Amino acid sequence: MTYDEHTKVHPVTTGDSLPEVRPEITSTSQMMSGAEILLRSLEAEGVKIMFGHPGGAVIKVYDEMHRINPEFQHILVRHEQGGTHAAEGYAKATGKVGTVLVTSGPGATNTVTGIADAYMDSVPIVVFTGQVPTGLIGNDAFQECDAVGITRSITKHSYLVRDIKDLARTVKEAYHIARTGRPGPVLVDLPKDVLLAEAPFQYPETVNMRGYAVPEAVRPEKLQRAARMIAESKRPLLYVGGGAVSSDASDSLTELARYTGIPVTTTLHGLGAFPEEDPLSLRMLGMHGTWWANQAVQHCDLIIAVGARFDDRVTGKLDSWAPHAKVIHIEIDQSCISKNVFADCAILGNVKTVLERLLPLLDPKDTTEWLEQIDVWRQECPLQYQKDDKLRAQGVIEKLRDKTGGDAVVITDVGQHQMWSAQYFRFLYSRTHITSGGLGTMGFGMPAAMGAAFGMREIGSSRPVVCISGDGGFVMNAQEMSVAAAHKLPIKLAVINNRFLGMVRQWQELFHMERYSHTDLSDTNPDFVKLAEAHHCVGLRANTPEEAKQIIDEAWEVTDRPVLMEFSVAKEEMVFPMVPAGAATGEMITDRMTPNSFV
């Protein structure tokens, strides 16, 4: 056993790259309130947008915002959870850090789900929470909660700022930590008296954290070892996760795969990192991955894991996963290495940098035989659904794909529709698929789509933003529709209405003898068209494939506000293929006729 990948490097100083536009004020000897220091720090950090909700503990910040009119936009969300997901959507679409500002107590607790979501999916966001004055902390004061304590195990790091002197430095560090290494959420708790106090403002140029080091140098002997393993393998497979997207390694990955001829399968978060229309793409692997991708895993002799963490939704039963494979693991987070699957060769570092350094050491491989074998599996069990005159979720997703040609940012919620989106959309570009994977948060989609749409607007991209939700999850954060409407965001909101908590229904059908306990939503679903209209959006409904096509065309005509398209689909539809939870990857249920022993 070697601990050679385990590094805690001695004191490091990391100079951060400066934001593109430096505002006039980064330092002044004038006295400023803590609240203004916060806003000036965000300006200096290059923040362009913040999602927030006011309250007593942060009222001073809102007051200063009103007075100084900072260089960034504040978006008033209607629920703090929506704010956190919006910040995540913004961060994932743009690669920048998302920013959230909320008040103490309930404001802080409402962000918990979003923070946990960002932690699981490595999304860089900074959440500023108000706090009761330092003198009252611990007294069960009005709207007090221990925000740092509550979020300790779901943040990459957190701060309680007790002294105004530390405020600007803390903001600087928070953004640095959120953005670098394996990205993640950082929480900064701001007691009211610190926001009210006064001090001169100086925004630090660099951060100096002796305990925080981002692995930079890639060890050449590891690269050579990996190159040797790749050269020796006969049936290699690239297994690509979210790390390839967050490090913007898509181009390097594509080049490496095409040059060597190694096929690529991606996780849910890896979708888009490699064009799914490339013949080398095996599409998604894992629980609802393709038959051929999972067969390739079970038969390959080398897995090259790229920014992926061997999650249980990918591996299923660990002891029978990839039985013949040696493993090369390219990863920025040392704690992911050999956590679930032992890495024969672990390369610690930024995924993009590692791939760039690895490529020159590689030669084209003759993988024809291996690819032919994979093609046999591809024919054996293609992705398919019944095509008749009924409207089906998979068909809706294919229609959305046809409309956009794949050039869209697709945000999904959690459930069956999420898996069908992953299976049928055929993603082509990095950062065009945004979803809640690790935490699987219903209600993520709508606000995340809003955040992504703000991000697209900011970077001047005309890529349409399409949100695919289920009828269950959509209502969990539907309130943010009116915010998107107020800002004239032309988001396309597709609600796949099967009048069921579909994914739970599927498990009930397969593993609980069709006992549909509390998953039928027909009595409690709102009228989605009216819901959209009540939130100043356009609402459209389709019951047939023809109507679906029509309303999609209609929706794309609307450019000044969100459009909700309700697609009324069959409730019985199932997501296949499927590896039941805890089963071996080789044991896939491919349709209703597959005998399954997991009941």
Added chain:
Amino acid sequence: MTDTLILTPQQIIRKKAAGEPIQPDDSEMIQSHTIVVLVENSIGAFIRVINMFSARGFNIDSVTVGVTEDPTVSRMNIVTTGNSRIISQVLRQLSRLVDTIEVIDLTDTDYVERELCLLKVCYNRDSRSEILDVNEIFRGKVVDITSKTMTFELRGPSKKIEAFIDMMASHKIVEVARSGRVAMQRDS
């Protein structure tokens, strides 16, 4: 050893299931580890370390914390158990925390360890001399005495402390207070 001989955990489990022979593999061996963690000197940093152990289901057998020669740095001495895979996870997870400055697993190095123990035991005329004999052998100190109880102070490696407590167990132990292990690498 060539590459092909290294078994992955999956392979080990599979071979076992099939009843095939496997080479002894150290990854299955559970062992006690002494880990030194240097952290920022703040309660928050300390809690994050402890929290990580509980959130990820790792054991803590003992933990001590105190400031070091540098007043901004605290030193935690953590004793934990696990097989080498778990310990490597512990080390990686510790290193990953923003507030940890250095993480050192002393287990396979040459190091000194000490623990302090206070032990209060009941005595009577019959047991008094035997109790004092045991103390003598372990070179403990009597730090308090009443008509019914004696309190001893004992310093040394954890093993010695454990042996002392074992020996005293045949008498009526009223209270035991152990400091937890502190450890330091020897200079070679």
